[in-house]
Amino acid sequence: MPRPRFKKLSPEKREQILETAAKEFALHGYKEASLNKILAKAGISKGAAYYYFDNKADLYVTTVTRYAIELLKSLNIDFEGLTALTFWPTLQNIYEQQFTQFAERPWVFGVVKSDGPMDKEALANTQLGDYSQDVEGMLESILRQGMALGVVRTDLPDELLFSLVMALDDAHDKWLLNQMPTMTEKALQAAAGQMINLLQSLLSPSTHP
Amino acid sequence: MPRPRFKKLSPEKREQILETAAKEFALHGYKEASLNKILAKAGISKGAAYYYFDNKADLYVTTVTRYAIELLKSLNIDFEGLTALTFWPTLQNIYEQQFTQFAERPWVFGVVKSDGPMDKEALANTQLGDYSQDVEGMLESILRQGMALGVVRTDLPDELLFSLVMALDDAHDKWLLNQMPTMTEKALQAAAGQMINLLQSLLSPSTHP
DNA sequence: CATATTATTAGACCATACGGTCAAACCGCA
DNA sequence: TGCGGTTTGACCGTATGGTCTAATAATATG
Structure with a gap:
């Protein structure tokens, strides 16, 4: 789970991070996806990233829960x-x-x-x-x-x-x-x-x- | 394609190399398979490996052709x-x-x-x-x-x-x-x-x- | 048999990329 | 001015595939 601070970011920034992460994970899978590239594409520094997330797995889990669970729940x-x-x-x-x-x-x-x-x-x-x-x-x-x-x-x-x-x-x-x-x-x-x-x-x- | 020298190795050695490579590639896929680990398990030094193969891809291709083509052709x-x-x-x-x-x-x-x-x-x-x-x-x-x-x-x-x-x-x-x-x-x-x-x-x- | 030449091997080393850490700087606000 | 939340990027340890030199084993030659 991301640090509570993550919720304090503007929705735009949050979405921007999770969306670029999602695309990268979707394209390459978890292991092959490069955290460095995600951060670069999202325009966020490494320090900032680790200020909000524990590690790569945390970012991944956050990303998937954000979109996949939303998708799942949307199917009534x-x-x-x-x-x-x-x-x-x-x-x-x-x-x-x-x-x-x-x-x-x-x-x-x-x-x-x-x-x-x-x-x-x-x-x-x-x-x-x-x-x-x-x-x-x-x-x-x-x-x-x-x-x-x-x-x-x-x-x-x-x-x-x-x-x-x-x-x-x-x-x-x-x-x-x-x-x-x-x-x-x-x-x-x-x-x-x-x-x-x-x-x-x-x-x-x-x-x- | 492996260097011609590869054919001059004893069949046992050849098989030993290709078989360990095959198992590793089969287990992890091409990219995830570690060349270093293959060589270690096969008991062959890096220098020797590159004396017989151009690179990792070459070893992979040689390995797959060795076993897969054999399998394919065996089906009459x-x-x-x-x-x-x-x-x-x-x-x-x-x-x-x-x-x-x-x-x-x-x-x-x-x-x-x-x-x-x-x-x-x-x-x-x-x-x-x-x-x-x-x-x-x-x-x-x-x-x-x-x-x-x-x-x-x-x-x-x-x-x-x-x-x-x-x-x-x-x-x-x-x-x-x-x-x-x-x-x-x-x-x-x-x-x-x-x-x-x-x-x-x-x-x-x-x-x- | 001894020497020279070539084939083979070992492994230190290289550049690169990875995920992750950290001290310093930045910035908004009291 | 000082303080705390935020951000940066240099840096670390590790692993990757690949290179290269020096030593060794095998073979050819005198």
Whole structure:
């Protein structure tokens, strides 16, 4: 967590720091991202940086929580009323919301998936740890819900199924990121449909027994 | 390419160097892998290393070509006689061959997928560049064949489809790597069937129009 | 056999970049 | 003027990939 002083900075300065950090982390991942370059690009001196943050990991955690959690919380999801009929449309709605935000701030998605190289121990006691659990937990509960409703296959180890969905999601996001420049809002909604279609193909109880 | 002198080393020494390099690259990827640590573990001095290789990239390329190309060529595949009926069984056979080798030398698979951080320009003029093209080209031609035979969906951009399959493959491989210790040969063959089942789910012409 | 020449090896050293520290200067305000 | 919150950039220890010289091992030559 950043020093309390950080909150006393002007919102512009704060945003400027976190946004440049986010872009750099999104582009290179945590370990490969250069703290020095972030500070240079943000126009902040090293001393100042360490006056507000404990270390690189602190800046990273602060950055991710700032944007990723905001993104997560902005998706208002109703898990309760899910039925076999509403399952996929609900999921599609989530993706549509996601992709809309994707269009506005593409690098937010990058920063969400940039945590690979950071050791999990260091993450565990941070707010980000909670967030990671939230994301995985959310996906997990969605899939389990789907299984209970009979719309998601149950013939694979859960763990495998989760990572496959994550991988598929990542790959699709990357593709989407490349397509971004030529995409209209309509196309983005279509992409959400496409993604759902893919998930349906993969996750629906097997037709190839 | 390594200096010609490298071939004059005893096969044991050569293998020892390339194998430790492969494990390190497989574990950490190209950029994160430490050349110093590789040399230390391989019990070779820096001077000697640079007596045989141009630089780190050269060692990497040599390593990957040594194992990955060997793996690729070991899969003898008959693309010609493919029909709608033999398509999936053939693919399954390929995976079974792959997984068998996977059991013997798991790190070979790691090294195949460790090229991310290396810039493509540097790769382009190497034998490894050809290999990358070979792998992608192989996957591409397989999928195109499948499309032509009507067993692979054609409603998605090819580029997207390729990367999705790659992602799925990677994720499954990683899962497999974790499961390795507790796996019998039978279980590996079952895993190949599982993988094919997944690919079929994802790639078969959509039943959710 | 002894000497000269070449192939090989070891490791000290270099420039660079990294994350992180710290004393000094700066600046707004009492 | 003095004080406390803020900022700066020089500096530190460490690790990186890469270079180079000097010593050693192997081989050819008299």
